[in-house]
Amino acid sequence: MRAALKGALQALGLPYSAAAHAAYRRINDALWAAYRRGEISQPALARERFRQLLKEMGAHPRAARRLGETYLDHLARRGDRLAGCRPVLLQLRKRYRLGVVTNGIDRVQRSRLAVSGLAPLFEVVVTSQGCGFAKPDPRILHVALDALGVSPGHALYVGDDPPTDGGAATAARVRFCWMDRGHPVAGRRPRRRVENLRELLPLLLPGPPRTL
Numbered sequence: 001m002r003a004a005l006k007g008a009l010q011a012l013g014l015p016y017s018a019a020a021h022a023a024y025r026r027i028n029d030a031l032w033a034a035y036r037r038g039e040i041s042q043p044a045l046a047r048e049r050f051r052q053l054l055k056e057m058g059a060h061p062r063a064a065r066r067l068g069e070t071y072l073d074h075l076a077r078r079g080d081r082l083a084g085c086r087p088v089l090l091q092l093r094k095r096y097r098l099g100v101v102t103n104g105i106d107r108v109q110r111s112r113l114a115v116s117g118l119a120p121l122f123e124v125v126v127t128s129q130g131c132g133f134a135k136p137d138p139r140i141l142h143v144a145l146d147a148l149g150v151s152p153g154h155a156l157y158v159g160d161d162p163p164t165d166g167g168a169a170t171a172a173r174v175r176f177c178w179m180d181r182g183h184p185v186a187g188r189r190p191r192r193r194v195e196n197l198r199e200l201l202p203l204l205l206p207g208p209p210r211t212l
Contacts, residue, residue, distance in 0.1 A: 001025075004074035011070050012063060020057060027052045032103070036134050036164060042105065046072070076108045079115030088197040089121045092204060099124035099144045101157070103164070106130045124148050136167030141174055158200065162190050177203075 005024055006016040028049050034040045040048070050071070051064035092098060100122050102109050106129040113119040124147040128134035131143045145155060152173040159165025160179040163186065169176035177200070178190040194200055 001075070004071055004078060007074040008067055008071035011074075012067055014054075014057065014059060014063075014067075020053070023056050024049070024053050027056075036103065036136060038134075042129050046105070072105065072108055076111035077115060078112055079117065080112075081116050081118065082197060085197050086118065086121075088201060089118065091201060093121055095205065097148050097150065098122045099126065099148055101126045101135070101140055101144045101168075103128040103134045103140075135164045136171065138168050138172035141168050141172040145172075145174075156204075158194075163187065166190050 002021055005021060009016045009020065031040060031045045031049050035042060035045050046068045047064055050067045051061040054061045054064055054067065089098065098121055100109070100113065102125075104127060106127040109127050110119070110125060113122070113125065119125075124144050126140060126144040126147065128140060131140055133139040133143065135141075141152075141155075141157065145152060148155075156175045156177055157165060157169040157172075158177045158179055159169070160181050160183070162176075162178055166176045166178065175192070176190055177192040177194060179197070180193050180195050192203075194203070
């Protein structure tokens with residue numbers, strides 16, 4: 001996100017700074033929360049976050065649409081991966097069917113998976129934009145489970161946002177494992193917890209094959 005924002009601002013001749021990044025995160029987080037509550041559409045979110053950012057930066061908000069499109073183009077070209085994720089996914093794929101469920105923008109998320117080299121490891125990719133439901137709405141998980149042909153009781157959802165990811169999993173009656181990346185969490189901490197993807201291996205590989 002930081003690299004994409006920097007590239008997009010510089011492409012429009014606007015200065016990038018730590019303050020601009022902090023402002024964008026604050027605005028973006030608030031609008032994504034509104035999106036998860038069904039208060040704003042994804043296209044409106046994509047425009048509004050940059051309109052608010054430009055206003056805070058003292059720039060004219062008329063460039064918001066162009067900045068938003070440029071940002072998404074930069075973001076779609078990013079293939080950043082968590083440390084060790086490919087070896088872990090290769091191991092898990094031997095015993096489990098893997099899928100992705102994300103609230104992200106469809107073309108961006110699919111492009112990022114392709115650029116990262118991880119796309120072939122997932123049988124199913126479900127985005128909120130593609131299916132019309134956003135986490136914590138459990139229906140987005142139901143779409144993925146139906147595509148995989150898997151029942152909720154035979155699935156595990158791994159996510160780094162307990163209210164959003166865990167909320168969707170609980171409502172869908174899917175077991176949830178929290179990927180704790182050190183961010184503050186409001187409310188009760190999930191029982192199943194890992195600090196990195198490698199910690200999933202001893203939890204999931206022993207015993208008979210199951211569906212993840």
